[in-house]
Amino acid sequence: MTHPAGYPLTLLTGPPGIGRSRALRGWRDAAAAEGRPVLEVRLSAEDRHEPWYLAGRLLAALTPPPSRPAAGRPRPGAAEPPAVALTRALRAHPGLTVLVDDVQWADPESVTELLGLLPDVARAPVRWVATLRTGPRPAPGPAAAFARLCTAGLARAEPLRPLTAAESDALLSRLLGATPNDALRTVLRRFSRGRPAALIAAVEGYRDLVRVVDRRAYLTDPTAAPRLPDGHGLLRPVRDLPPGTRAVARALSVLEALEADVPALIALALDLPVPDVHAHLAALRDEGLAREHRHGWRIATAPLAAALTGALGPFERRRLARIAVEAILGGEAVCGHPGFLPDQITIAGTLLDPEPARLLLRAHAIAATGRSPEAAARWWAGAARLSDDPGDRAEADQARAVADLLLGRYEATRAAMRRQLADRAALSPMVRQEAEQLALIGARAARDTDEVRRTARGEPAWPGGPEPSPVTRAGALALLNRWTEAARVLSGAPPSLAAENLAAQIAAVTGDPVEVRGGPARRGPDAPRAWTRRHRTGTAMTRFRLAAIAGDLAGAERVLADADLTVDVLPEPDRALHRWRAGRWDEALDDARFSVATDLTLVFHPAQCTLHRVAAEVLLARGWPARARALLENARADAAPLPHLLAPAAAELEWILGDPGAAARTVRDALAEAAAQGVLIGVDELRLAATELAMARGDAPAAKEAALAAPAPGSTAGELRAATAAMIAHRDAGRADTVLTLARRIGQPYELARTIERVVRWTGRRPELLAEAYDLLGALGAILHRSRVRQAMRDHGVTVPGRAETLAESERLLAALVAEGLSNRELAAATQSSEKSVEGRLSRLFTRTGYRSRVELAAAVLNGEHRIG
Structure with missing residues (x-):
């Protein structure tokens, strides 16, 4: 960093965490590099109360040892005034650079004298650089003196700007070793507000809550605040506050959502006169710790607000919550934040009238x-604590457990349900069965396979626990992929909503209906309405999920409409399935990776493999086969149910990389696996893949056998796959229009594009439609599949639009495949070219980009230096 010409004094200004000390170190290093002597002084809050402290520090450092005074107040009786002594000492060190960190803590006497002598020592020349935390209001005298120096061209203020969004993202990627997803990026930006120290602190504070999947970082609990150590520099301004002002700041951190009513409520809480509260608030504003706006007062930054709230004692926090609740309900305060009131009711707890608060x-x-499982979990927990009715408390505990499952808090769910089941007499049969099932899901999600196996055998899941009901036992068998046994056990279970739900799931997976003894369930008189409503919603979402897995998007959307649900209220795993089928691939990929990162896939067990496939299929289509393979292997290693659902993506990966034999084995093994487990879901896709692979290797009899063995269609998607397999096996051009009509009917862009490609490849019909497939794949970002369609377009004489765009896209694809570590043989297979052609294209790419090897190019792609989209 170079010194700006003509400015003996430079003031580096900015809020806490903006990097003032780091910038000052830059000045030190620059001065050292120029051979200039450097004197550094760092000040603390207590130093401002010691007159002449800064001047004494400087004199102590600059005066020769025989006459060196102690730091602090100059020696009494000294013949020479401090200003004169300091001026003489500074002139004796020409070229000196004086660095003062946190000059806001300098004593007024020293500041006044130093600003006054600056014109005299500027000719030495001595350079002064100081950091000033914005917020604390300077004394009028020094502020006016500094302004005069600026006018005279002797001083300037240099505000340090916050990080830009791009700079924040780059720093985050370095800190996390991965790219943060949008939700995590938003949380960290809001916390840091462009201040590097705050960003670093937030990453450290979230360290245990961040998971990385496929080079993307995700926050597993978006409601958690980052944990900052007590001694962290960002919290220093809080520690420096006088006790009375600190108490007002703590109350403000809780009550700030009440805006204009805050001063009166703080006065009530702290038993202070309102004018005194205003004086403390003004002090907080002058210190830069609070902001006054047209609606009221707020703590200036998120780290400070979290530190202040965390410093409250339990009773103090509950009392402030009670004051807020009573003010809102009594009409004495207004709050525009919809979650504030229930949060404060939850915290206040029994300090309020329990029954109205519970309701x-x-x-x-x-x-x-x-819509918000985080909030639902908090509020159900608060309602349970306020209830003295065992049945009502059990319902609230179970509703909270469901929300906790959606947040990945599996051990908490399991522990809560075990406690509930310990008091069996207080639970109705329906509620007890619900508790068993939630405990089972919690055990599976916590990867406690032994507990699941004990339940499947009909044994107590834990010592002293209850024997599982038939429904719970059948659910455990399904979790272990033992679907036929699950159907048999369930057929002997008494009717219930849970049994209906599981029966529908088993029927969708196996293709065989399950008759539950006694017919359909009825809501019993002991079943709470909210409990029944939750079960009905759960049943609808299970049916939606299974339809989406099977490819029946229209059927899945009908289920949602019948249940008066929308896609926006679905949890991330279900949203991923819908968005994948509907062609919203960017969102689907992010939702799928988030579900894997947070282990939400373990709760949605029939969809666990499909969610891994969603991410893998999108990544493969976009030119990332190694990343796709890693996700598929991750699901296999986790013993996910219905593993044959991974096979279509796994087989296509092998085929694209030039190993049709491995692709055929993958499909064959998956079909055998599905048959052994007695499952039907997804088999139509496998039969279509087996048909196409057989035709690709010239084995028409095997292709016809595979097409003939396809299951009877149960939906338009199933009908499309069966018709496509028959068209391929017989090269039947007469079926082409039927197949295309079905593909358009299911409303899935990717399926339509691939169907067009198959029609042209196997029948030679409608090549002009390849342009439509090309556009569909472009909208999905499927550059790998697009390159293959582009080759087909050339083969059939269909014009490929946009030569420059095509060349750029081909280069992006080649760079991605190189970064994935593919061999030349695999590159040739993936791009449908020869190895010699690959070598030529790589050579041209290296020449254009300046990279000298595949390793350099791969490293540049992985660290973001070479952008490929």
């Missing part, structure tokens, strides 16, 4: 279910 929390929790 309010229940209403808010029910409304938040699905």
Whole structure:
């Protein structure tokens, strides 16, 4: 960093965490590199109360040892005034650079004298650089003196700007070793507000809550605040506050959502006169710790607000919450934040009238279910604590357990349900069965396979636990992929909503209906309405999920409409399935990776493999086969149910990389696996893949056999796959229009593009439609598949639009495949070219980009230096 000409004094300004000390170190290093002597002084809050402290520090450092005074107040009786002594000492060190960190803590006497002598020592020349935390209001005298120096061209203020969005993202990627997803990026930006120190602190504070999947970082609990150590520099301004001002700041951190009513409520809480509260708030504003706006007051930054709230004692926090609740309900305060009131009711707890508070929390929790499981979990927990009715408390505990499952808090769910089941007499049969099932899902999600196996055998899942009901035992068998046994056990279970739900799931997976003894369930008189409503919603979402897995998007959307649900309220795993089928691939990929990162796939067990496939299929289509393979292997290693659902993507990966034999083995093994487990879901896709692979190797009899063995269509998607397999096996051009009509009917862009490609490849019909497939794949970002369609277009004389765009896309694909570590043989197979052609294209790419090897190019792609989209 170079010194700006003509400015003996430079003031580096900015809020806490903006990097003032780091910038000052830059000045030190620059001065050292120029051979200039450097004197550094760092100040603390207590130093401002010691007159002449800064001047004494400087004199102590600059005066020769025989006459060196102690730091602090100059020696009494000294013949020479401090300003004169300091001026003489500074002139004796020409070229000196004086660096003062945190000059806001300098004593007024020293500041006044130093600003006054600056014109005299500027000719030495001595350079002064100081950091000033914005916020603390400077004394009028020094502020006016500094302004005069600026006018005279002797001083300037240099505000340090916050990090730009791009700079924040780059720093985050380095800190995390991965690219943060949008939700994590938003949380960290809001916390840091462009201040590097705050960003670094937030990453450290979230370290245990960040998971990385496929080079993307995800926050597993978006409601958690980052944990900053007590001694962290960002919290220093809080520690430096006088006790009375600190108490007002703590109360403000809780009550700030009440805006204009905050001063009066703080006065009530702290038993202070309102004018005194205003004086403390003004002090906080002058220190840069609070902001006054047209609606009221707020703590200036998120780290400070979190530190202040965390410093409250339990009773103090509950009392402030009670004051807020009573003010809102009594009409004395207004709050525009919809979650503030139920949060404060939850915290205040029994300090409020329990029954009205419980009813309010229940209403808010029910409304938040699905939309915000984090809030629902908090509010159900608060409602349970306020209830003295065992049945009502059990319902609230179970609703909270469901929300906790959606948040990945599996051990908490399992522990809560075990406690509930210990008091069996207090639970109705329906509620007890629900608790068993939630405990089972919690065990599976926590990867406790032994507990699942004990339940499947009909044994207590833990010592002293209850024997599982038939429904719970059947659910455990399904989790272990023992679907035929699960159907048999379930057929002997008494009717219930849970049995209906599981029966529908088994039927969708196996293709065989399951008759539950006694017919359809009825809501018993002991079943709470909210409990029944939750079960009905759960049943609808299970049916939606299974339809989406099977490729029946229209059927899945009908289920949602019948249940009065929308896609936006679905949890991330279900949203991923819908968006994948609907062609919203960017969102689907992010939702699928988030579900894997947070282990949500373990709760949605029939969809676990499909969610891995979603991410893998998108990545493969975009030119990332190694990343796709890693996700597929991850699901296999996790013993995910229905592993044959991974096979279509796994087989296509092998085929694209030039190993049709491995692709055929993958499909064959998956068909055998599905047959052994007695499952039918996904078999139509496998039969279509087996048909196409057989035709590709010239084995028409095997292709016809595979097409003939395809299961009877149960949906338009199933009908499309069966018709496509028959068209390929017989090279039947007469079926082409039927196949295309079905592909358009299911409303899935990727399926339509691939169907067009198959029609042209196997029948030679409608080559002009390849342009439509090309556009569909372009909208999906499927550059690998697009390159293959582009080759087909050339083969059939269909014009490929945009030569420059095509060349750029080909280069992006080649760079991605190189970064994945593919051999030349695999590169040739993936791009449908020869190895010699690959070598030529790589040579041209290296020449254009300046990279000298595949290793350099791969490293540049992986670290973001070479952008490929």
